Amino acid sequence: EHIHYETTGPALCTVVFLLIYFFGMASSIWWVILSLTWFLAAGMKWGNEAIASYSQYFHLAAWLIPSMKSIAVLALSSVDGDSVAGICYVGNQNLDNLRGFVLAPLVIYLFIGTMFLLAGFVSLFRIRSVIKQGGTKTDKLEKLMIRIGIFTVLYTVPATIIVACYFYEQHNRQSWEITHNCSNCLLERDRSSPDYAVFMLKYFMCLLVGITSGVWIWSGKTLDSWRTFCTRCCWGSKG
Structure with missing residues (x-):
């Protein structure tokens, strides 16, 4: 049985979907x-100025791609209900939507990001070896490598677990539905039911990714940036 949002509250369901899906993919x-x-x-x-010169393209990619995917989901009427969490999302009832709109993007983002991080670490290790051969201390460089390494673990481990949970779900959902719809015509050994601990783990890891990333990047520079932004907004509104 498919679970779609009620006709009395489609707008609220759409808002919930957009808040979770759009910002989740953007992150x-x-x-x-x-x-x-x-x-x-x-x-x-690359220097800071060279990287900053591409900031508008970074923002364009980070907000445009999730926007296009969200519009596609809404246009295809693919928003459905999660019977476990009780939220509106995509791919809860349709495996093609789960694979196309959720699983595939998450795998691609995780793979590309991990490759960039590993390439950066390889470069830093080479720089560290050259510096050590020159007799210069590498304390600051090693601290940076440790900091980036910890952040990588804090993000990639929960993200990998989320992807694994989605793989578990898409691999077994068809047998779960058969068991649910035809429980009396199946032998006991052929019946299959979901492990709800996996779903709870998925939801927890979704929250953990955001919490650890937010706490890790929160620093004095972050506060200064937000203070400058708020000051400009206030002065702009007064002007």
Whole structure:
């Protein structure tokens, strides 16, 4: 049985879908951009100004791609209900939508971001070896490598678990539906039911990715940036 949003509240369901899907995909793309800029700075020796000159393209990619995917989901009327979490999302009832709009993008973003990070680490290790051969201390460089390494683990591990949970779901959902719709015509050994602990793990990891990333990047420079932004907004509104 397919679970779609009620006719009395489609707008609210659409809002929930957009909040979760749009910003979730945008956060994944921002992580890819972060990995790319890290590679450009560490591996290609780009300066801050050179990277900043492409900021408008980064913003365009981070917001346009999720917008196009969200519009496509809405245009195809693919928003459906998650019977476990009770939220509106995509791919809860249709495996093609799950693979096309959720699983494939997450795998692509995770793979590309991880490749950029690994390439950056390889470049830093080479730089570290050259510096050590010259007899110069590498304390600051090693601290940077440790910091980026910890952040990589804090993001990639939960993101990988989320992808694994989606693979588990798309691989077994058809047998779950057969068991649900024809429980009396199946032998006990042929019946299949979902492990709800996997779903709880998926939801927890979705929250953990955002929490760890937010806490990790929060620093004095972040506060200064937000303070400057708020000041400009206030002065602009007064002007």
